[in-house]
Amino acid sequence: MSQTGVIKDQKLLLLQKKKSKRNLIEILMGSIVKPLLGDNLTTIGSNIAGLLFIIETLRRYFPGQLKVTIQQLLVNAIHRLPFFKKCADKTLAYFSPYAQIRFREIEEYRYNYAYSAIKTYLGAQVNPQVKNLKGSQMRGRESLDFKRDDDKVEDEYEGAKMWWEDLKSTDGVKMCRLTFHRSNWEVVTGAYLSYVVEEGKSIEEKKKTVRIFMNNPSSNWKLQMKHLWSSIDFEHPATFDTMAMDPKKKDEIMSDLLEFREGEEYYKKIGKAWKRGYLLHGPPGTGKSTMIAAMANLMSYSIYDLELTSIENNWELKKLLLATSSKSIIVIEDIDCSLDLTGERGVKEDHQSNAEIKREKKKENSVTLSGLLNFIDGIWSAYGQKRILVFTTNHLGKLDQALIRRGRMDMHIELSYCRFEAFKILAKNYLNLDSHPLFGEIETLLEETNMTPADVAENLMVKYGESGVDGSLKGLVRALEQMKLNQHSNEQQKEIEYLTKQ
Ligand SMILES: Nc1ncnc2c1ncn2[C@@H]1O[C@H](COP(=O)(O)OP(=O)(O)OP(=O)(O)O)[C@@H](O)[C@H]1O
Ligand SMILES: [Mg+2]
Numbered sequence: 001m002s003q004t005g006v007i008k009d010q011k012l013l014l015l016q017k018k019k020s021k022r023n024l025i026e027i028l029m030g031s032i033v034k035p036l037l038g039d040n041l042t043t044i045g046s047n048i049a050g051l052l053f054i055i056e057t058l059r060r061y062f063p064g065q066l067k068v069t070i071q072q073l074l075v076n077a078i079h080r081l082p083f084f085k086k087c088a089d090k091t092l093a094y095f096s097p098y099a100q101i102r103f104r105e106i107e108e109y110r111y112n113y114a115y116s117a118i119k120t121y122l123g124a125q126v127n128p129q130v131k132n133l134k135g136s137q138m139r140g141r142e143s144l145d146f147k148r149d150d151d152k153v154e155d156e157y158e159g160a161k162m163w164w165e166d167l168k169s170t171d172g173v174k175m176c177r178l179t180f181h182r183s184n185w186e187v188v189t190g191a192y193l194s195y196v197v198e199e200g201k202s203i204e205e206k207k208k209t210v211r212i213f214m215n216n217p218s219s220n221w222k223l224q225m226k227h228l229w230s231s232i233d234f235e236h237p238a239t240f241d242t243m244a245m246d247p248k249k250k251d252e253i254m255s256d257l258l259e260f261r262e263g264e265e266y267y268k269k270i271g272k273a274w275k276r277g278y279l280l281h282g283p284p285g286t287g288k289s290t291m292i293a294a295m296a297n298l299m300s301y302s303i304y305d306l307e308l309t310s311i312e313n314n315w316e317l318k319k320l321l322l323a324t325s326s327k328s329i330i331v332i333e334d335i336d337c338s339l340d341l342t343g344e345r346g347v348k349e350d351h352q353s354n355a356e357i358k359r360e361k362k363k364e365n366s367v368t369l370s371g372l373l374n375f376i377d378g379i380w381s382a383y384g385q386k387r388i389l390v391f392t393t394n395h396l397g398k399l400d401q402a403l404i405r406r407g408r409m410d411m412h413i414e415l416s417y418c419r420f421e422a423f424k425i426l427a428k429n430y431l432n433l434d435s436h437p438l439f440g441e442i443e444t445l446l447e448e449t450n451m452t453p454a455d456v457a458e459n460l461m462v463k464y465g466e467s468g469v470d471g472s473l474k475g476l477v478r479a480l481e482q483m484k485l486n487q488h489s490n491e492q493q494k495e496i497e498y499l500t501k502q
Pocket of ligand 2: 288
């Protein structure tokens with residue numbers, strides 16, 4: 001056979017192969033795309049462009065969701081063909097007249113403020129044309145609050161149309177996507193998005209609802225696609241007015257908090273991260289948790305209640321802390337029970353045994369004090385702005401000095417047993433009393449005993465028989481006398497034990 005004969009045969013074979021592939025494509029594509037397919041690959045690009053022209057025309061005539069559905073149908077049909085999926089992707093991106101921007105709630109482990117502002121803005125797009133709404137009523141508000149409750153929202157700005165869509169990412173992070181015509185690029189990336197974010201922020205500011213966040217166990221982050229934190233509206237009624245404590249100390253704490261809130265310039269000037277740490281310590285029932293609620297209400301900051309026992313290592317701790325939002329109070333209650341505070345920051349000996357080294361390695365894989373401190377000192381300084389960190393403990397003495405040294409915990413607040421000044425606040429709150437003949441006796445008994453504000457409050461809430469306020473106060477006097485007796489006999493018991501040991 002001549003050389004030209006061989007080439008002819010090969011061309012024929014190639015043509016047959018192409019034809020059989022094309023037949024396969026045509027079967028798969030069905031009747032929508034079939035007529036658009038040309039004789040060779042070079043025409044595919046222009047055919048897709050033709051297809052997009054049809055999509056674009058359909059877009060103009062069919063509003064909102066239908067448009068997106070038609071486009072998705074066609075795009076899906078093309079994507080089902082593995083043969084030229086890659087080619088189609090590139091061509092589509094090149095020819096598509098639409099661009100998209102995604103906003104994830106957590107971006108590179110950090111909270112994305114634009115996301116929450118956008119969600120607030122979209123939720124506020126309420127008008128009589130909207131079909132899905134959700135209603136709620138917050139504590140202290142008389143009117144109902146309506147929010148738009150649609151996964152897809154169409155918006156318009158200076159004549160340009162935009163489509164927002166809620167999406168779920170594969171890693172479980174909430175996100176939304178904006179689709180817009182490329183011809184509106186300047187408007188959207190410039191004025192429109194700034195407008196949306198600013199508007200969202202100002203709505204958030206006006207409505208300012210304080211929320212309380214709880215961390216989900218890390219096992220849920222991946223498996224159930226849950227988020228790092230779950231939250232509900234924070235409706236604790238405690239305020240500094242209702243806090244029973246020494247009024248001077250109360251004023252000091254309140255001024256410290258308010259100064260912090262307005263301290264942007266100051267923190268910039270001194271070159272320190274805009275954060276503040278409070279260590280609340282005292283026996284159970286003295287108002288540590290109540291004070292955190294009062295702080296949140298005073299500052300209008302949300303609370304992140306960090307449960308260390310449900311996370312596994314420092315990496316998870318970092319991830320959680322970086323996902324907190326600004327203007328928030330991060331709380332670790334009973335810090336002495338949540339962390340192994342012993343020894344881990346101790347000076348490393350040169351002659352450590354293998355067992356010791358292994359033990360240390362194991363500790364590296366769990367939540368440690370140094371992990372927490374690294375965050376407070378390290379990343380925090382670069383990232384954590386306008387955050388308050390609160391640790392609580394019943395046992396100040398058990399805490400590692402490294403944790404409580406000044407600079408980390410800026411203010412140590414002792415909450416203690418109820419004395420007369422604190423009692424007067426409770427009497428005002430619970431019984432609406434400024435004075436009473438029994439106040440003198442109560443003052444003396446409070447000095448002689450160690451009753452917590454929680455126990456005093458309990459007694460004031462009980463109304464004894466018909467005697468109302470008098471009955472409550474008499475009940476309190478009896479409880480205090482009983483406590484005094486118990487304390488006295490305990491002391492005697494201890495003295496006897498001591499003497500018998502001698
Ligand atoms: N100083 C206080 N002022 C006003 N109410 C108080 C105060 N201390 C306690 N109470 C009342 O007692 C209840 C228990 O107080 P709280 O939970 O704040 O104590 P705590 O110090 O956090 O205790 P624990 O160490 O057990 O966590 C509160 O609901 C509150 O009503
Ligand atoms: Mg508490």
